[in-house]
Amino acid sequence: MAIPLSYNLRNLVVRKTTTLMTALGIALTVAVLLSVLALVNGLQSAFKSTGSPLQVLVMRKGATAELSSGVTRETFQNLKAIPGIAKNGNEPMASLEMVTVINLPSVDSPEGKNLTLRGLLPAGIEMRDGLKLQQGRWFNAGQREVVIGKSIATRYPDAQMGKSLRFGRGEWVVVGVMDGGQSAVNSEIFGDLNQISSDFNRSDGLSSVLLRATDAATVPALINTLNDDRRLGVSAITEKSYYESQTSAAAPLQFLGLFISVIMAIGSSFAAMNTMYASVARRAREIGTLRVLGFSQGGILISFLLESLLLSLLGGVIGCILVLPLNNITTGVGSFVTFSEIAFNFKVSPAIMLIGLGFALFMGAIGGLFPASMAARKEILTALREV
Amino acid sequence: MFRFLPLMVKNSLRNRRRSLLTIGSVAVSLCLLGVLFAIYNTLFLGEATPAQALRLIVRHRVSLTQSMPVSYRQKIEQVPGVKQVMIWQWFGGTYKDARDPKNFFARFAAEPDRIFSVRTEYEIPEAQKLAFQRERTGCIVSQALAEKMGFKLGDRINLVGDIFPVNLELKLVGIFTEPQNEEVLYFNRDYLRDALGARNPRSDQVGAFVVQTNSADDVARVAKTIDDTFSNAPAPTKSESERAFQLSFASFVGNLKLFLLLICGAVTFTILLVSANTISMSVRERVGEVGIMKTLGFTQGNILGIILGESAVISLIGGAIGCLLAAFLCQGVAHSPGASYIQALKSLAITPMIAVICLGVSLFIGLVSSVFPAWGAARTSILDSLRYSG
Numbered sequence: 001m002a003i004p005l006s007y008n009l010r011n012l013v014v015r016k017t018t019t020l021m022t023a024l025g026i027a028l029t030v031a032v033l034l035s036v037l038a039l040v041n042g043l044q045s046a047f048k049s050t051g052s053p054l055q056v057l058v059m060r061k062g063a064t065a066e067l068s069s070g071v072t073r074e075t076f077q078n079l080k081a082i083p084g085i086a087k088n089g090n091e092p093m094a095s096l097e098m099v100t101v102i103n104l105p106s107v108d109s110p111e112g113k114n115l116t117l118r119g120l121l122p123a124g125i126e127m128r129d130g131l132k133l134q135q136g137r138w139f140n141a142g143q144r145e146v147v148i149g150k151s152i153a154t155r156y157p158d159a160q161m162g163k164s165l166r167f168g169r170g171e172w173v174v175v176g177v178m179d180g181g182q183s184a185v186n187s188e189i190f191g192d193l194n195q196i197s198s199d200f201n202r203s204d205g206l207s208s209v210l211l212r213a214t215d216a217a218t219v220p221a222l223i224n225t226l227n228d229d230r231r232l233g234v235s236a237i238t239e240k241s242y243y244e245s246q247t248s249a250a251a252p253l254q255f256l257g258l259f260i261s262v263i264m265a266i267g268s269s270f271a272a273m274n275t276m277y278a279s280v281a282r283r284a285r286e287i288g289t290l291r292v293l294g295f296s297q298g299g300i301l302i303s304f305l306l307e308s309l310l311l312s313l314l315g316g317v318i319g320c321i322l323v324l325p326l327n328n329i330t331t332g333v334g335s336f337v338t339f340s341e342i343a344f345n346f347k348v349s350p351a352i353m354l355i356g357l358g359f360a361l362f363m364g365a366i367g368g369l370f371p372a373s374m375a376a377r378k379e380i381l382t383a384l385r386e387v
Numbered sequence: 388m389f390r391f392l393p394l395m396v397k398n399s400l401r402n403r404r405r406s407l408l409t410i411g412s413v414a415v416s417l418c419l420l421g422v423l424f425a426i427y428n429t430l431f432l433g434e435a436t437p438a439q440a441l442r443l444i445v446r447h448r449v450s451l452t453q454s455m456p457v458s459y460r461q462k463i464e465q466v467p468g469v470k471q472v473m474i475w476q477w478f479g480g481t482y483k484d485a486r487d488p489k490n491f492f493a494r495f496a497a498e499p500d501r502i503f504s505v506r507t508e509y510e511i512p513e514a515q516k517l518a519f520q521r522e523r524t525g526c527i528v529s530q531a532l533a534e535k536m537g538f539k540l541g542d543r544i545n546l547v548g549d550i551f552p553v554n555l556e557l558k559l560v561g562i563f564t565e566p567q568n569e570e571v572l573y574f575n576r577d578y579l580r581d582a583l584g585a586r587n588p589r590s591d592q593v594g595a596f597v598v599q600t601n602s603a604d605d606v607a608r609v610a611k612t613i614d615d616t617f618s619n620a621p622a623p624t625k626s627e628s629e630r631a632f633q634l635s636f637a638s639f640v641g642n643l644k645l646f647l648l649l650i651c652g653a654v655t656f657t658i659l660l661v662s663a664n665t666i667s668m669s670v671r672e673r674v675g676e677v678g679i680m681k682t683l684g685f686t687q688g689n690i691l692g693i694i695l696g697e698s699a700v701i702s703l704i705g706g707a708i709g710c711l712l713a714a715f716l717c718q719g720v721a722h723s724p725g726a727s728y729i730q731a732l733k734s735l736a737i738t739p740m741i742a743v744i745c746l747g748v749s750l751f752i753g754l755v756s757s758v759f760p761a762w763g764a765a766r767t768s769i770l771d772s773l774r775y776s777g
Contacts, residue, residue, distance in 0.1 A: 025657050025661050068479070101449050205588075267411075267419075271661040277404060277408075
């Protein structure tokens with residue numbers, strides 16, 4: 001017969017100061033791990049919700065990012081003739097785009113942060129499903145007008161409706177704020193392709209082409225045709241996988257965060273071990289009594305292990321509660337792919353919290369195993385005689 | 388106070404397992420704290436070397452990826468205090484298989500006739516220097532890179548361009564030594580221009596200039612003058628000291644400063660909890676004993692001191708072990724591939740200053756965590772403590 005769980009619960013309540021202190025130690029460790037995971041999770045979901053699996057991003061052969069790619073207008077004309085591209089009326093759904101980086105002062109750094117500026121034509125806006133205006137209107141062709149992503153509007157004091165930004169050869173008026181859901185578009189600035197490319201002296205040195213395939217089945221064929229055509233000299237991948245690969249921006253922080261959590265976890269399991277050893281030592285007579293009553297060694301082992309797990313679970317729950325306020329807070333991370341900042345929200349998802357609880361239980365198991373086996377191995381007579 | 392030291396040590400040896408676990412948990416936490424302090428120190432507090440202090444980097448205000456006209460050089464040279472200006476162009480590209488991070492190292496186009504007078508800390512045999520200046524397709528690498536990649540003089544090094552649409556076939560003509568263990572390759576900018584072709588608009592553009600000033604005091608003024616000169620040009624500049632330039636890569640990743648400070652806070656608080664917990668456990672076990680000690684004539688102050696001292700001894704030992712561990716870890720990080728990206732991490736080390744801070748933190752933790760239990764034990768009346776049963 002197993003020792004009832006209420007025995008362990010009561011013991012934890014009786015020694016509430018020790019219980020709470022040990023649990024708080026575990027909680028902080030879990031909180032550190034969870035905040036890093038929430039950051040990475042937020043960044044991943046921003047990139048994952050960017051781009052459509054039906055669309056193909058075309059860059060110069062060898063280029064791994066839009067920023068280092070170069071495409072001419074001639075290539076664009078040739079690309080449009082390739083079979084497998086969806087049509088909107090008579091026009092193939094293809095968007096020629098220019099990407100560059102501009103610098104604006106932000107709330108965190110008056111020195112200025114880099115932002116992605118994208119020049120495109122109305123066709124390019126139509127191809128971005130789910131992108132809508134939150135305020136104002138789209139930019140007009142041939143005008144120095146820009147539309148900013150909604151995260152930019154909140155993080156950059158200069159980027160506001162009606163104000164103007166200085167870059168290229170002059171002032172650009174902000175005429176709208178766009179909302180791309182969770183996507184990376186929220187950290188970009190859109191403007192007229194021709195106006196922007198002429199401001200940056202790149203009328204024929206554009207960055208990339210976005211194509212929409214007729215259906216999901218033609219996507220691989222379209223990509224193959226583009227990659228194999230030596231005359232075009234381009235490489236193509238789906239828009240979705242291009243953005244997914246950018247999650248590597250979080251790699252340094254992720255590495256640092258995991259490293260720190262693991263080391264903190266070692267310290268916290270030592271602490272849990274200490275608590276459990278003390279708990280075992282103080283209850284020697286109880287353990288002896290339990291044995292006399294007929295509870296088996298295994299039962300005692302399991303009981304003390306469970307107590308340690310309960311203790312760490314409490315820590316895990318507190319840890320989760322500690323990081324909950326982080327949820328949906330906006331932050332920014334610089335990416336070496338785009339050389340600009342992407343804003344995203346911390347995402348404390350249930351899956352992450354489960355990882356945190358699992359991490360806490362792991363610490364509890366490590367910390368509880370030795371004390372529990374010591375408890376189980378106690379000789380009945382010596383245990384009863386101990387003070 | 389010190390005459391009680393043997394008593395403190397004896398006390399801490401009484402429950403060895405507990406003391407060892409406490410020491411262990413203080414040690415790992417302080418090891419972590421030490422590494423974080425070291426990172427903070429090299430990134431944000433490190434000093435520039437004397438040669439570095441004379442240099443500043445001029446780049447496009449937006450980022451290194453955007454270029455400036457090469458004609459800026461003449462204007463920069465006219466700024467008072469400027470000794471020399473060298474073109475410094477990030478090439479990027481890939482060497483062999485880019486998927487292997489080992490193949491990542493910095494590749495720059497530079498000017499062979501100026502590089503050794505601008506970067507005075509670079510040392511190279513005279514014959515190799517001349518070869519670099521003479522051979523258009525020649526390149527030089529740092530000692531650290533040559534060792535890592537196994538490069539020998541005369542090796543062919545082929546780079547496939549990405550930012551620049553050209554492929555370079557370089558020949559290794561020199562290996563230089565420098566104090567910072569950089570992993571870097573330099574080749575002749577003229578070769579890049581030839582490869583691009585004179586008609587390519589990018590052959591008249593450069594990514595950055597390294598400016599050498601006459602004295603370190605001039606750097607700030609020169610930087611401001613240069614930026615003011617080009618503030619209304621199509622390509623505005625940003626000039627900063629070489630050290631600040633290197634740091635901008637680290638801070639680009641995010642608000643690293645805040646991140647490090649928050650984590651340090653969480654770690655310190657966690658150790659405080661852990662050791663306060665242990666100390667109060669061991670004090671509770673000893674209430675009866677404290678009663679006997681008081682009967683024997685130990686004063687409240689004595690009791691307080693003995694308990695505080697015991698806790699301080701335990702956490703100081705933990706702190707010392709933590710420092711040692713941290714020193715090993717820093718060595719490891721400094722030689723890891725990650726350090727190729729952030730130059731400052733190469734000099735990651737536990738300096739005596741950091742060791743002192745770590746020991747100070749552990750002393751602080753030992754004292755603060757035991758002050759409440761110790762105070763409680765010291766104040767309990769003799770009768771109460773003798774009557775107390777565990």
